[in-house]
Amino acid sequence: MSGCEPGDSVGAFLCQAGQVLRAAAVEAPRQEARLLLAEAMGCRQEDLLRDPRAPVPEAAQARFRQTLSARARHVPIAHLLGHAGFWTLDLLTSPATLIPRADTETLVEAALDAFPDRRAVRRVLDLGTGTGALLLAALAEFPGAFGVGVDRSPEVAALAHANARRNGLAERAAVLAGDWAAALTGRFELVLSNPPYIERAAIMGLMPEVALHEPALALDGGPDGLDAYRALAAALPMLLAEGGRAVLELGQGQRGPVEAVMEAAGLRACGCRDDLGGIARALVLESGS
Structure with a gap:
């Protein structure tokens, strides 16, 4: 996810993650990006939508990049979420x-x-x-x-x-x-x-x-x-x-x-x-x- 530096917003991460999953031919890229980011941040999807300008903590960024990369390789999202x-x-x-x-x-x-x-x-x-x-x-x-x-x-x-x-x-x-x-x-x-x-x-x-x-x-x-x-x-x-x-x-x-x-x-x-x-x-x- 090039361009996502520490402190980037929820909205920026979701936008770029959706592009990554769309390029990988994942069926519902925007929905799955929200699921993965909410899991990484330990919050609900509704919380992401409520404040898209909120910063993503560095620990959550690392977790999100890892799961996003795996999902782009078609690892099932249920395996990533557990x-x-x-x-x-x-x-x-x-x-x-x-x-x-x-x-x-x-x-x-x-x-x-x-x-x-x-x-x-x-x-x-x-x-x-x-x-x-x-x-x-x-x-x-x-x-x-x-x-x-x-x-x-x-x-x-x-x-x-x-x-x-x-x-x-x-x-x-x-x-x-x-x-x-x-x-x-x-x-x-x-x-x-x-x-x-x-x-x-x-x-x-x-x-x-x-x-x-x-x-x-x-x-x-x-x-x-x-x-x-x-x-x-x-x-x-x-x-x-x-x-x-x-x-x-x-x-x-x-x-x-x-x-x-x-x-x-x-x-x-x-x-x-x-x-x-x-x-x-x-x-x-x-x-x-």
Whole structure:
């Protein structure tokens, strides 16, 4: 950021940072510049806008230059901030797992549609829990439920547990490191999963924030993108309680193929909810028996 000397104003830093991010083809350069500067200064974005002539402290300048440079290299902003919003939660993030996305909130909406009586859900399971986003959002909405999150990575499972504490839900959540349903017994009224579903050959064609900075294990759905769904199809009949529902995230164009995989395992699609972009995102399943 040439031209930004110590004592330069908030407005000058934001102007030049917006230019840097725009040149790097970051999608929302002005908004992200505000986020990064507010984080560096330990204030709210509103405070920056209230007094654009205010000086930026030297320590904040150094922090801001560092994070701005990383963002221009397409390091995800959630990794730079260390947290991200999801549903009503604020979640710690890590390069070891996917960043929570607004599209995934569609699964929470679908679960609420499936259980209008919030008391009907007593046990929740989240397979591939990552940050714990789905598990914790469900527990926030079904106040009488206890939830279990499973992730293959012990590091990620520890992050989800930290997020349960951060959001006041630790007493109602258990997070396990394991191979999805392999170590589970018992049945659940609600099973949630955002599995890996990107076709392996397509991963490097994704936006650089995803392809270069999010874990391949959480993205790679195998040659056709359906490997994780096949594993879920084998496990779900043993995990769903009577009257239970599973809600799975889908990639674009995957509704038909995933329904076929599930029906072959004795599961029946009983609903599907689109995300805000009109993509079939949340498939709702019930036992076919």
